[in-house]
Amino acid sequence: MKTIYKVLYPVGYEEHEVADDFPTVLPFVEEVPIQNLENPQSQFFNFSKNRWEEAVTPNYAEKLELIETLTETVQKENEFLKEKAEEQAIQMTDTQLALAEVYEMLVPANKEAK
Numbered sequence: 001m002k003t004i005y006k007v008l009y010p011v012g013y014e015e016h017e018v019a020d021d022f023p024t025v026l027p028f029v030e031e032v033p034i035q036n037l038e039n040p041q042s043q044f045f046n047f048s049k050n051r052w053e054e055a056v057t058p059n060y061a062e063k064l065e066l067i068e069t070l071t072e073t074v075q076k077e078n079e080f081l082k083e084k085a086e087e088q089a090i091q092m093t094d095t096q097l098a099l100a101e102v103y104e105m106l107v108p109a110n111k112e113a114k
Helices: 060-106 109-113
Strands: 002-007 013-018 043-046 051-054
Touching: 002 043, 043 060
Parallel strands: none
Antiparallel strands: 002 013, 043 051
């Protein structure tokens, strides 16, 4: 088992125990949050630096950078999922055509006319 952390926006995290082979994808990270804070939820994950940072008063540039990084990652994942959905649609169409051909071979045309 391994521990992963769900990054909450704008600050904080949730801890999750998962299997060792569980894929770590957005919004989860494997980086351990900062441990010696008075309030452990007063931190955020900086994706561009790949580390947790204390959320004392993060400036707007860092917040904007965080949002931009999240947006880019989500867009890449959406493109990947879009491609996979298109591939599955093509496979489904091919399967339907193959089933139609098998049906035509098994059911003679004269039985359909009756």
